[in-house]
Amino acid sequence: MSFNIAIDGPAGAGKSTAAKLAAKELGFIYVDTGAMYRTIALYLLRSGTDIEEEAALQAALEDIDVRISYEQGVQHMILNGEDVSGLIRTPEVSDMASRSSARPAVRKKLLDLQRQLAAREDVLMDGRDIGTAILPKADLKIFLTASVAERARRRFLEMKEKGEECSEEEIRREIEERDYRDMHREISPLVQAEDAVLLDTSDMTLEQVVERITALAKEKMHA
Ligand code: CDP
Numbered sequence: 001m002s003f004n005i006a007i008d009g010p011a012g013a014g015k016s017t018a019a020k021l022a023a024k025e026l027g028f029i030y031v032d033t034g035a036m037y038r039t040i041a042l043y044l045l046r047s048g049t050d051i052e053e054e055a056a057l058q059a060a061l062e063d064i065d066v067r068i069s070y071e072q073g074v075q076h077m078i079l080n081g082e083d084v085s086g087l088i089r090t091p092e093v094s095d096m097a098s099r100s101s102a103r104p105a106v107r108k109k110l111l112d113l114q115r116q117l118a119a120r121e122d123v124l125m126d127g128r129d130i131g132t133a134i135l136p137k138a139d140l141k142i143f144l145t146a147s148v149a150e151r152a153r154r155r156f157l158e159m160k161e162k163g164e165e166c167s168e169e170e171i172r173r174e175i176e177e178r179d180y181r182d183m184h185r186e187i188s189p190l191v192q193a194e195d196a197v198l199l200d201t202s203d204m205t206l207e208q209v210v211e212r213i214t215a216l217a218k219e220k221m222h223a
Pocket of ligand 1: 010011012013016033034035037038094097098099101102126127128129130178182
């Protein structure tokens with residue numbers, strides 16, 4: 001039986017950075033489900049699909065083959081045979097991922113891929129609905145969050161480091177918009193699972209967050 005850790009939380013809470021490091025320390029595979037939604041979003045943008053049109057969306061989804069591959073422990077997203085990992089972190093893709101992930105057909109497309117991975121491997125999977133919908137029986141569930149101001153500040157620093165022009169205020173607005181959409185959609189909204197441990201990282205360093213996640217995991221594994 002594989003050991004599954006579900007980490008959910010809003011945009012910019014630091015899930016992926018912390019989850020990646022914690023997975024490495026635990027010897028687990030890190031699965032970034034946001035990257036899967038982003039990969040589908042990239043296809044939808046490229047093809048100019050009107051995602052509100054059910055038939056058009058269905059047709060587009062049928063043409064999409066999403067795969068995940070690991071090179072030296074790093075997750076790569078493969079879209080119809082093309083490695084698109086470097087193309088899915090733009091604001092346009094973020095926006096399309098947030099909008100298209102509210103469509104049931106898009107979520108359905110990724111459900112099996114996510115569950116199959118978790119059934120096969122010890123995974124630390126991060127997203128919005130992992131503990132509530134994808135892996136309701138996960139061995140450990142964590143809801144990772146931080147204040148909007150802190151999340152905007154972190155995202156801003158991250159973008160600046162990459163040399164990208166942006167305003168902190170604009171990022172804050174974007175985060176608030178995405179939070180609202182993720183939390184209010186009908187299907188698999190972002191909510192804390194009843195049995196999830198709440199981790200507010202507003203006043204925590206990255207090291208502290210990683211330490212807490214690995215400590216919680218070790219506690220459960222040895223229980
Ligand atoms: O990294 P960041 O927090 O900005 O976002 P992400 O985790 O890469 O996810 C991008 C978008 O995909 C989110 O805004 C969600 O709307 C959606 N998503 C989702 O609906 N369910 C998941 N399990 C993961 C992401």
